[in-house]
Amino acid sequence: MALIECPSCSKRISSKASVCQYCGSQLSGDTQVLSTISHIKRSNQLVNQGLLSMTIFIAGVVMWFWGGNTAEGVRAYIAVICFVLGFVGYLVTRLQIVMHKRKKV
Ligand SMILES: [Zn+2]
Numbered sequence: 311m312a313l314i315e316c317p318s319c320s321k322r323i324s325s326k327a328s329v330c331q332y333c334g335s336q337l338s339g340d341t342q343v344l345s346t347i348s349h350i351k352r353s354n355q356l357v358n359q360g361l362l363s364m365t366i367f368i369a370g371v372v373m374w375f376w377g378g379n380t381a382e383g384v385r386a387y388i389a390v391i392c393f394v395l396g397f398v399g400y401l402v403t404r405l406q407i408v409m410h411k412r413k414k415v
Contacts, residue, residue, distance in 0.1 A: 312349065312413065313348070316332060316333060317335070317344065318333050318335040319333040319335070321333070323337075349410075349413070356410060359406075360400060360403040362399070363399030363403055366392050366396035366399065367393060367395075367396025367397055368396070370390070370392025370393040370396055373389040373392060
């Protein structure tokens with residue numbers, strides 16, 4: 311079961327519902343389309359999230375090797391934070407994408 315936005319009141323409702331539980335408006339066969347759109351939006355969101363994580367990770371790598379010297383002090387600290395955030399963020403996103411793909415539209 312997927313959640314979609316009600317076309318009338320924009321509240322989150324089940325795609326299986328024939329009537330909105332909040333505003334009572336009739337939902338036509340368009341709900342399947344809305345559900346698909348909602349699914350695609352979420353996919354795009356996850357892809358963007360993955361790209362952001364990659365960017366943070368690469369920023370950490372660049373910061374670490376900047377100028378050919380090994381990072382020291384604050385720079386090393388920031389670089390490590392970027393590594394960890396980027397790496398963990400990317401793993402979490404991959405996991406969310408897998409879970410998302412398993413969901414039926
Ligand atoms: Zn509604």
